[in-house]
Every structure is written in structure tokens, then in C-alpha cells.
Amino acid sequence: xxxxxxxxxxxxxxxxxxxxxxxxxxxxxxxxxxxxxxxxxxxxxxxxxxxxxxxxxxxxxxxxxxxxxxxxxxxxxxxxxxxxxxxxxxxxxxxxxxxxxxxxxxxxxxxxxxxxxxxxxxxxxxxxxxxxxxxxxxxxxxxxxxxxxxxxxxxxxxxxxxxxxxxxxxxxxxxxxxxxxxxxxxxxxxxxxxxxxxxxxxxxxxxxxxxxxxxxxxxxxxxxxxxxxxxxxxxxxxxxxxxxxxxxxxxxxxxxxxxxxxxxxxxxxxxxxxxxxxxxxxxxxxxxxxxxxxxxxxxxxxxxxxxxx
Amino acid sequence: xxxxxxxxxxxxxxxxxxxxxxxxxxxxxxxxxxxxxxxxxxxxxxxxxxxxxxxxxxxxxxxxxxxxxxxxxxxxxxxxxxxxxxxxxxxxxxxxxxxxxxxxxxxxxxxxxxxxxxxxxxxxxxxxxxxxxxxxxxxxxxxxxxxxxxxxxxxxxxxxxxxxxxxxxxxxxxxxxxxxxxxxxxxxxxxxxxxxxxxxxxxxxxxxxxxxxxxxxxxxxxxxxxxxxxxxxxxxxxxxxxxxxxxxxxxxxxxxxxxxxxxxxxxxxxxxxxxxxxxxxxxxxxxxxxxxxxxxxxxxxxxxxxxxxxxxxxxxxxxxxxxxxxxxxxxxxxxxxxxxxxxxxxxxxxxxxxxxxxxxxxxxx
Numbered sequence: 001x002x003x004x005x006x007x008x009x010x011x012x013x014x015x016x017x018x019x020x021x022x023x024x025x026x027x028x029x030x031x032x033x034x035x036x037x038x039x040x041x042x043x044x045x046x047x048x049x050x051x052x053x054x055x056x057x058x059x060x061x062x063x064x065x066x067x068x069x070x071x072x073x074x075x076x077x078x079x080x081x082x083x084x085x086x087x088x089x090x091x092x093x094x095x096x097x098x099x100x101x102x103x104x105x106x107x108x109x110x111x112x113x114x115x116x117x118x119x120x121x122x123x124x125x126x127x128x129x130x131x132x133x134x135x136x137x138x139x140x141x142x143x144x145x146x147x148x149x150x151x152x153x154x155x156x157x158x159x160x161x162x163x164x165x166x167x168x169x170x171x172x173x174x175x176x177x178x179x180x181x182x183x184x185x186x187x188x189x190x191x192x193x194x195x196x197x198x199x200x201x202x203x204x205x206x207x208x209x210x211x212x213x214x215x216x217x218x219x220x221x222x223x224x225x226x227x228x229x230x231x232x233x234x235x236x237x238x239x240x241x242x243x244x245x246x247x248x249x250x251x252x253x254x255x256x257x258x259x260x261x262x263x264x265x266x267x268x269x270x271x272x273x274x275x276x277x278x279x280x281x282x283x284x285x286x287x288x289x290x291x292x293x294x295x296x297x298x299x300x301x302x303x304x305x306x307x308x309x
Numbered sequence: 310x311x312x313x314x315x316x317x318x319x320x321x322x323x324x325x326x327x328x329x330x331x332x333x334x335x336x337x338x339x340x341x342x343x344x345x346x347x348x349x350x351x352x353x354x355x356x357x358x359x360x361x362x363x364x365x366x367x368x369x370x371x372x373x374x375x376x377x378x379x380x381x382x383x384x385x386x387x388x389x390x391x392x393x394x395x396x397x398x399x400x401x402x403x404x405x406x407x408x409x410x411x412x413x414x415x416x417x418x419x420x421x422x423x424x425x426x427x428x429x430x431x432x433x434x435x436x437x438x439x440x441x442x443x444x445x446x447x448x449x450x451x452x453x454x455x456x457x458x459x460x461x462x463x464x465x466x467x468x469x470x471x472x473x474x475x476x477x478x479x480x481x482x483x484x485x486x487x488x489x490x491x492x493x494x495x496x497x498x499x500x501x502x503x504x505x506x507x508x509x510x511x512x513x514x515x516x517x518x519x520x521x522x523x524x525x526x527x528x529x530x531x532x533x534x535x536x537x538x539x540x541x542x543x544x545x546x547x548x549x550x551x552x553x554x555x556x557x558x559x560x561x562x563x564x565x566x567x568x569x570x571x572x573x574x575x576x577x578x579x580x581x582x583x584x585x586x587x588x589x590x591x592x593x594x595x596x597x598x599x600x601x602x603x604x605x606x607x608x609x610x611x612x613x614x615x616x617x618x619x620x621x622x623x624x625x626x627x628x629x630x631x632x633x634x635x636x637x638x639x640x641x642x643x644x645x646x647x648x649x650x651x652x653x654x655x656x657x658x659x660x661x662x663x664x665x666x667x668x669x670x671x672x673x674x
Contacts, residue, residue, distance in 0.1 A: 093646050093649070094643055094647050097390050097453050098390070101587065105591070106639070109636050110633055112627065112629030116627040230461075284459070291448050293447065
């Protein structure tokens, strides 16, 4: 770690750097999940999508030498998994949570199956640029490197907010998620709107996977994801189904993930593994505090998780 | 053929058809990957059920699956989707080791130590999932998500313990706890390599079936699962039911962890986290949360899991092939749920029409 030489100052710096790096997959996955849930369906299978995205991005970047082509392929891989989820989870009497678990097994199995030959070779990475070009301190310079995907994600969050608030299509998605009956009365095809939302959400999650394998940690292995896809669901609840708040939640989670390694780098490793669990503990605490049996959460789509006829 | 028989046939035919469809899709997948699908089917069959020796492997894989499936199947009767099996299993295993080492250290005889390990596993797993139930009942926290998060917390706790306070300094490459003395390990059934965990799994599935279908407790749970408001009006203690059934489910997964530790690994380390938890969720859903069916499905999935090695050796397929197969089976079975009441063959008919005999023969194959 470049931060070691800075002593105790390295801890906050490492956390900031970890936030900038680690929040990218959270950002894409939570925005994807947010879009999906706004239409009234839950996609728990984004973990599989994330792994599939990471694998396909790495493989294509290695085979063609173009990391950007890898990013696009990751999105397309996500799109296909989204098609399966969107179709299956909308069949009568099929539980979308169960489909999600099945898609985790299927997606990650497929990613490990196809990705086996790509564990060893090293693929071209996405270019990065530094936020700290003005400084003379090399540690600061290297710690504050960010990915163009981070910028892209930060740009998508307000765009999605605008999409929900001010566009006709955004209204359609919200109508289908809040009150399917009213939407059906308006002549909207619930199936098509939900399918489009799930597929678009999976596309974003696939790109989130590309950020894992082509930016940070920047390699492909079967342990590359630490459950970001699963946590997306909790993160969206924490962000109250608001894309801008998804951005802040992702930064918070990326930072929480960096606490363990940052403490270890200054020699505090007594509770290393428990610190690694801090994002999960944080999510659980937030849910315990914010949920209440007396009222539903503000911002929750009305038809979320309800069985459809 | 009465309607009762027709509905039973439907319940048997649809899952079997889904399995068959999954096999065909998986065969296509293997063909695309350059392996001969029929060779792969044959290998899976041989590795799973082909000989007494390989069937023993299947049984060994199936026992933790049966127990862990109950962690999803029991709360499902109350309308809860709990997927915290992995966490409860891991903690159950860890508690069993702690209990076994402590009691063994006091010099208790083997049956006492084994009983202590089982109780420790049951308590740890049960309390862990009971927390999920309590959060659901008192704070309306979604039980699926909280149990999922708690899986990660439990695994982090396991890693913390085996790398820290409970670490055996002799375990260098793979940090582990101190081993349970071999005389306290669970024995094997006479004439086989299969450990007593299988008996525990079968007994637990049987008891769970009896509890849900034949007792007032089970009836109350099913009522509350059908309609919470009606159950409250009828004066059923929904909160207590939730806690109790979550505890029982978690206890089964905790027992699975104890079995893994006390019969297979001998110590707790990261091998405990071997996907029996998510496998158990799969088993419970395929069995439609019926404990008896779960024991059969666990055998089937155990067989598939046991065939992982041979696919790698004989066909050059990566070990993740088994995972792809599991995923296809799961998706196909979930889709088949939407077919109930849709297929014309199984629809109730006017009495004068004679039902077609081929349906009955098809299921016997």
C-alpha cells in the first residue's frame, strides 16, 4: 500500500481512496436495482449478473485488447440475464426472490464456467485519472486515482432521478410499480414495462461487474465479488428508492468496506474480519432502525414484492 | 381416476417434467461446451447412484442438505422466505466445535460430548434465525434480506474466530480451530462410510413433517402463513409462532453445521462455508417446502454435487459445471410452478370422460 509511508494519516486517506474505488460496483448495482424495484419487482440475482459482467468484461478485454469493448460486453451479458429474470419472475405464482437466488447460482456458475481460462492471463485495464494531479505527494496522487466508470455512475444517478420525475417513461415505470391496476387501466403493458426496467437494471449491474475486473481490484477470479450484488437490495432500501441517495449510499458502503484494510495497513488487525463485515452490519442496523411494523417505508413502490395475478 | 389422484399425479409429474427439461437444457449446454451430453448424463448417474460406493458419497452430501433445507422449508409454512441457512450452519458448526472442545476437556464420555455438540449447534443456529424472526415480527424488517446479510456476518465471525481466539497454531495453510478428538467424532453406520448425520437428517425431516401436518402447532403456523390477519383475529400468538418456527428452522441448519464438523471435517474452518446453505434453499423450493419431499430432493441434489469431481476428470469440464446444472434445475423447477392447474391433462373433468391411461404409466418410469 502506498499509504503506509504516511503513518496514521494513511488511515483516512486509505478510506477515501477505498471509497473512490470500492463504491463503483455498489453505485451501478444499486442504480440498476433501484430502477428494477421502481417497477415493482425485486432482482436478487444481480450478484450473478455482477460476476457474469466481471468475467465477460475481462475476457473480452483480454481477447480484443479493448477494455471499453469489455465494458459494453459486460452490459450485454447483464442484459441477457435480465431477460431470463424478467420473463421468469413475471410468470404466475413464481416468487421473484426465489428466481433471484436461482439466478445467483446460474449466473455465477456460468461466469465461473466460462471464466476458467481467464483466471491466469492479465487483461488490459481501463484507463484511470488522478484527482490529485496538483500535488507532489506520490501517495496522495496514487490514492486518488478514479475510474471513468465512477464519473459515469455519478452522472447516471441524477439522470435517473430526472428520468423518474420528469419523463413520460419514468412515470410509466413508477405507475407500474406503485399501482399496477391503475397502470393496466391506462392500457400500459405491465409485463413490458417491468421487463424493460429489469433488463436495463441488469445492464447497469453488468457494467458494475466490469468495474470490478477492469478497475478495482482489476483482475478476474472466483472471489472477485464480495456480495455487492446481494447488498444492492439492502442499499436501495437504505436509499429509499431515490437514485441520488443511491449515490451517497454507495459512497458510504464503499468507505465502510475500506475500513478493514485501512486499519490493517497501520497494524490494527485484531478485528480484521469483523471490520470486513461492517457494510453488512451497517445495512442490518439501518434496516432495524428505519423499518417499523406500523407504517411502510416512505418511497417504497406500492406493489413491490407483491404477487401478481 | 378421482380428482384426488389427478392432483397427486400433477404434483409428481410437474416437478419430474421440470427436472427432465432441465436435463435437456443442461445437455445442450454441455454439447455447446464440447462435451458429449449423453456421456455427461451417464457420468452423473454413475457418480451419484451407479454403485454402492458412489451412492454413499451421495448420502454423505445429502445429509447436511436435508437439515439445511428445513431452515427454509419450516418458516416458509408461515409465509417467511428465509435464506439464512448458510449463516446458521456456519455458526452451528462453530458452536459445536466450541462445545465439543470444552466438554471433551472436562473429560466427559463420548455420548455426553456428542450430545453437547449437537445441543450447541442447535442453540446457535436456532437463536441466529430466531433473531431474523424477531426482527421480522417486532421491526418489520424483511426476513429475506436480513437473513442474507446475517449470512455474511456469520461467515465473517467464523473467519474472525478461526484466525483469532480459536485458532490452532498448528494449522498454517488453512486457519482452523483445534480438532475434536477422534474418539468423540460421529461414527458411521455399520458396513458403510455414511455417518450418523444421515439418520439425523431423515429423523428431522420426518419430525418436521409431523409437526407441520399433524399437530396444532403446525396447524396454527399454516393458518398464520395463509392469512396473518385472520390468525390474529382467531387469537393465535403470531409473534411466538414466528419466533418458534424460526428457531426450529435455524436449529436444523445449526445441526447440519454440527454434523459437518463432527462427522466430516473434525474442526471448524472455511470449508464449513461450502454452499450447503444455498443448496438447502434450492432443495426447499424444489420440494415446495414439504419436509418429506425435501429429503428425496436432497438425495438428488447430493448426487449432483457428488458428481462434480468426475465431470472435471472424465469430460474436462470445469468444476463450476455442477453449479450451472443446479442453476438450470432451479430455474426450470420455478417455472414449472406456474404450470399447476394449467395443463389440460390434470384438469378436473366431467365424470363421464375416461382419463387417458398413458399419463399414469409415464409417471412410473
